[in-house]
Amino acid sequence: MKNLFAILSxxxxxxxxxxxxxxxxxxxxADTPAIESFSTWTQFASPDTQTPAIDETGxxxxxxxxxxxxxNLPLDGADVFDTSYTYYTEFVEEAIHPAYTKAVYFSExxxxxxxxxxxxxxxxxTASQSWEQAYEYCHSLQGDIPRAFVLEMHTASGSSHFxxxxxxxPVQERLYLYDSGDRFSEYLGDSVSQSRGYHVxxxxxxxxxxxxxxxxxxxxxxxxxxxxxxxxxMHDTKYDLRYDxxxxxxxxxEDTDYITRYxxxxxxxxxGGNASIK
Ligand SMILES: [Ca+2]
Ligand SMILES: [Ca+2]
Numbered sequence: 001m002k003n004l005f006a007i008l009s010x011x012x013x014x015x016x017x018x019x020x021x022x023x024x025x026x027x028x029x030a031d032t033p034a035i036e037s038f039s040t041w042t043q044f045a046s047p048d049t050q051t052p053a054i055d056e057t058g059x060x061x062x063x064x065x066x067x068x069x070x071x072n073l074p075l076d077g078a079d080v081f082d083t084s085y086t087y088y089t090e091f092v093e094e095a096i097h098p099a100y101t102k103a104v105y106f107s108e109x110x111x112x113x114x115x116x117x118x119x120x121x122x123x124x125x126t127a128s129q130s131w132e133q134a135y136e137y138c139h140s141l142q143g144d145i146p147r148a149f150v151l152e153m154h155t156a157s158g159s160s161h162f163x164x165x166x167x168x169x170p171v172q173e174r175l176y177l178y179d180s181g182d183r184f185s186e187y188l189g190d191s192v193s194q195s196r197g198y199h200v201x202x203x204x205x206x207x208x209x210x211x212x213x214x215x216x217x218x219x220x221x222x223x224x225x226x227x228x229x230x231x232x233x234m235h236d237t238k239y240d241l242r243y244d245x246x247x248x249x250x251x252x253x254e255d256t257d258y259i260t261r262y263x264x265x266x267x268x269x270x271x272g273g274n275a276s277i278k
Contacts, residue, residue, distance in 0.1 A: 026085040034087035035080040035265045038069040039166070041088065042180050057092065060150070062180035063164040064106045065091045067148045070166075070178075071211050072221060072262065073110045074247035081261060103150060103204040113212065113241065117147070117205040130200035131189045135175050137203060138168055146211075146219040150204040151175075151188070156197025163198075213245030213259045221245075221266055226259040 029037060043059045065088055067073075069080050078090040097105040107116035120137060124130035130153075138149050149165040163185070164178040174187040185192040188200070208219060215225040215232070229243055233251060237243065243251050245258040 026083065030085040031083045033081050033265070034069050034078075034084045035262060037084050038066050038080075038087075039178055040184070041066065041084065042182055057096075058162070059180035060102055060162040061092055061096055062088075063150045063162045063178065064095065064102060066164050066178045066180070067150075067206070068095065068106075068110070070164075071114070071148070071208050071219075072213050072245070073113055074212065079246065103206065107206050113208070113210045114148070115207045115209060117207050119152075119202055119204050121202045122200045124200070127194075127197055127199040128189065131175075131193075131198075134188060134200045134203060135168070135173055138165060138175060139170065139173075141205065142168065142170075146208040148206045148208055149175075150206075151177075151198075151200050152202045152204065154197075154199045154201055161196075161198065210241045212241060212247050213243075213255070213262060215243055215259070217242065221259055221262045223260065223263045223267060226256045226263060229259060230256050 029040075041062050043057065043062050068075075068091055069087070072080060073095075075087070075090045075094050077094070078087045080087065082090075095106050095109045096102055101119075103119070104116050107114050122130050122133050122137070124133050134151060138147075141147055151163045151165065153161045153163065155161050161181060163180060166176040166178045168175055169187075172187075174189065176187045177185050177193075179185045179192075181196070183192055183196070185196070185198065187193075188198065211219055211221065213221045213225055215228040225245075229245075229251075232243065233253065233256065237251060239249075239251055241247075243255060245255040245262070248254070
């Protein structure tokens with residue numbers, strides 16, 4: 001019975017992938033490195049100038065793929081320096097399974113680096129109440145363990161929408177977003193999310209246990225991590241997932257090179273001031 005289920009799942013997966021991959025075209029901004037452009041990936045087939053990735057599989061796939069890039073989660077056939085087209089295509093093939101709850105399958109695929117924690121309902125009468133409750137929930141989980149959040153929402157037009165949270169601003173009490181829609185919302189409650197009527201229905205929460213390349217453990221990959229790992233490598237450092245930036249099972253100078261390249265893309269946004277979710 002289990003084998004039959006596996007075969008049926010594979011058939012469903014193959015047919016779904018053939019649709020999704022054929023709808024996703026290389027070229028243009030889709031040829032930029034994933035680490036450079038992931039925050040602007042969207043799922044719609046009618047792109048505007050902000051749309052490097054063109055696909056119809058759904059914004060939840062994009063939200064999870066953005067989390068994978070953000071936390072340097074390893075794929076077998078691509079890394080964050082490959083084009084957005086290559087990375088996203090590999091991501092959908094490896095880390096998305098239509099027969100499972102996507103956020104759960106994603107988390108099991110990338111274990112032990114991440115762990116699915118829960119899906120919590122947000123029961124609010126109005127959109128603005130749902131934004132407040134979503135913020136309060138994410139804020140309540142700030143602590144030593146960083147977490148990724150995906151907001152499941154309904155829009156004013158009645159469609160479903162999924163958005164990953166980029167960061168939490170405790171001063172303004174805002175959730176900044178990696179919006180995967182066709183008109184980008186910067187933060188929950190801004191004019192775009194108001195005009196689209198974003199109403200948060202539930203939140204998927206994923207614990208980020210290890211970020212490969214984050215040598216100092218602050219959940220960000222910056223040049224400080226390259227400096228620290230460089231010093232560690234001068235001694236006989238014991239293997240640690242956190243130090244193995246390129247996830248090849250070895251600790252070498254390639255890992256410091258990887259962190260340095262990654263940090264070139266993230267350093268500016270890190271200096272921009274948005275707090276990480278931890
Ligand atoms: Ca770090
Ligand atoms: Ca390595």
